[in-house]
Amino acid sequence: xxxxxxxxxxxxxxxxxxxxxxxxxxxxxxxxxxxxxxxxxxxxxxxxxxxxxxxxxxxxxxxxxxxxxxxxxxxxxxxxxxxxxxxxxxxxxxxxxxxxxxxxxxxxxxxxxxxx
Numbered sequence: 001x002x003x004x005x006x007x008x009x010x011x012x013x014x015x016x017x018x019x020x021x022x023x024x025x026x027x028x029x030x031x032x033x034x035x036x037x038x039x040x041x042x043x044x045x046x047x048x049x050x051x052x053x054x055x056x057x058x059x060x061x062x063x064x065x066x067x068x069x070x071x072x073x074x075x076x077x078x079x080x081x082x083x084x085x086x087x088x089x090x091x092x093x094x095x096x097x098x099x100x101x102x103x104x105x106x107x108x109x110x111x112x113x114x115x116x
Contacts, residue, residue, distance in 0.1 A: 015039040020046050037070050041077035044088060048078065054087040060096055067092050 015035050018026050019042035026043060028036045040059050047057055059074060061067040071090035078085035091099075101107050 011035065016042075019043045037073050040070055041074050044074050044085075045077055045081045045083065048083045049081070054078075054084060057087075058089040058091065058096065060091060060093050062093055064092055067095075 011030070011034060015028075015038070018028055019039050021043075028039055030036050044057055044059060048054060059067075059070055061070050067090050074088060074090055075085040078088065
């Protein structure tokens with residue numbers, strides 16, 4: 001399939017819309033190298049500039065390696081924009097789910113031992 005500059009322009013427009021979407025949650029689905037991390041950086045800065053508390057912001061990725069990369073990028077983007085990124089959470093989908101279960105005491109109710 002030949003490269004189509006129109007596709008790149010459409011993707012950039014969709015990412016800009018996602019970064020500044022007014023909804024509480026935004027999901028990005030795209031292949032590798034398409035700008036998801038940059039969009040997440042812009043989204044987090046947009047939320048902070050909109051008055052959302054840093055402790056209320058969580059970015060989620062699928063792998064630990066990707067989450068560490070996104071965390072470094074998000075924290076750097078926030079600092080560059082004059083925001084304190086220390087309370088922003090960047091985690092994996094599995095870690096977020098486990099945290100939600102722990103907070104709600106759901107692990108004990110089904111007889112699961114707390115992970116170390």
